[in-house]
Amino acid sequence: MSQPDRDGQIAAVRAFNRFYTSKLGVLGQHLLKSPFSLSEARVLYEIANRDSPSAKEIGIELGLDPGYLSRIVQKFEQDGLILRKELPADRRQYQLGLTAKGRLAFAKLDRSSHNEVAETLAILPQGDRERLTRAMVTIERLLSNTAPAAASLREPRPGDMGWVVQSHGALYASEYGFDASFEGLVAEIAAKFLGSFDASRERCWIAELDGTQVGSVFLVKHSDDVAKLRLLLVDPAGRGQGLGRRLVGECVAFARACGYRKITLWTQSILTAARKTYQDAGFVLVASEPHRSFGQSLIGETWEMKL
Amino acid sequence: MSQPDRDGQIAAVRAFNRFYTSKLGVLGQHLLKSPFSLSEARVLYEIANRDSPSAKEIGIELGLDPGYLSRIVQKFEQDGLILRKELPADRRQYQLGLTAKGRLAFAKLDRSSHNEVAETLAILPQGDRERLTRAMVTIERLLSNTAPAAASLREPRPGDMGWVVQSHGALYASEYGFDASFEGLVAEIAAKFLGSFDASRERCWIAELDGTQVGSVFLVKHSDDVAKLRLLLVDPAGRGQGLGRRLVGECVAFARACGYRKITLWTQSILTAARKTYQDAGFVLVASEPHRSFGQSLIGETWEMKL
DNA sequence: AATGATTATTTGACAATAGCAAATATCGAG
């Protein structure tokens, strides 16, 4: 990606940070005319929504100073909002839990926060509400550096073939400079598959990560004895977790189960990651031939695997 | 929308608010080991990015207490970061502007903020970075009650044909229960177009909103005298702003410019929004015939327009 | 079981941040 683009993205993120800071700031220190400060409210929230947490747990989650947190907890206890139960396993810590009074206070806080959000949502048309929440979930998923959930493989669903065409077209254009004819070829393969595939001997797998497609592969009939592997792709978002290997593995297992004697595939020399995946899976390079396609000078390769 | 869904959306927004609060909170009081508090930094930012603003202007923008703001401004002046110039028109106010020293301080702050964002972006794959910024722009636009950005029409880019296939497949499946064969048909049309379209007499338009595709239409050659309009689609995200009309309008204008004598198109009786668009554009229903396709019993319609 | 290192929490002291209300100086309309 070019530097100007990168700077533009950074500027966009910073603009958003400023924007959302004031958006959140409207809630202000004493939020929603409750008797709690923002920090207090967040601590109360954590106590209410965790299973007898310790102060430490909350401190880590919220990034609060331990001393400050300790005082907040003490104040809550004095006010009769929480109880501290000794933890026999470790007598330095306490298990924090709400009292009936605390639950009441939290419920009130929770309700007004709920209502406040409901009000802002109410003025948006339905489609916008959906877009808003989708965008928020997207940001949360992208920025929470929790290890990405493992990708799963599944059957294609409506729209998935289109996704295959789109991602091939966009990715090969940006990474290798392929022109539109390549996307056309992929669309043709997808069309043929959708139009007349033999479910008993042909199949497609979509790799999914957090609800978005990140990879694909097809196994189709080349002849009665020979299967052909096509359209193997792993989106950058799904790379580095052996997805390519898994996709190819599914194909090989399925081909074996179908009674094919051989799998063949066509790829390009420049697609080094894919080549490596094929090699590791047991494919062997059997032919290699330069050609000019998709606006590029390429070296096409045929790989095969006996089953 | 059902109440449970609405509650789910509210919960999603609240979860995001909590999430982003701590995300921003990492910056904390004294952000980026600068000598400025968050409020001070934001005031400095406003002074740097506005044209000699008054204190009042900034106070409104940031929602700060005037007294507090006044002290921040005084401190900045004492530290030699800003100059206050009297405004002859109103001697209660001052025009605030950075000194050389102030510009330096701001540049430093700006740079470290830039770098910090750059770091978080760096660990994301390219596609995710784009998704992130798009999502942020979306939220900003939806929550600042400015008029929604108008969609724009453009030429297709790599991946767009795939998007057309995907959105047709997914949308018609969910809204009308069409089966996979429909997506196959769309893929076939897209493949044919990409493989061999005559740029002088055939064309495709993509409607874009906030950097995402929200609509499409194709005009292709049916015979030397007759053009065919195909694959008109407006995604739910782009509805309600006359996009369908604009897309069809482009087609008609282009067909005229190419010297076609007639435009024809095939649609289904159940697609009421599209039918209305065609009718409004001047198309006339010339034939109607029941058929069974895409797993549904439909009534296909042929519409025409003389040019 | 004694040792030292680590960990969870508490306490004291203090500084930064923020908010309210009253004061000051100016402006604008009549």
Add this chain to the structure above:
DNA sequence: CTCGATATTTGCTATTGTCAAATAATCATT
């Protein structure tokens, strides 16, 4: 010229947050 409104300042105060040291329990090792 006067009255009400406006932009900013000032005094006062409470809250919020930080830092460092203290306390007490735990853990790993000998």
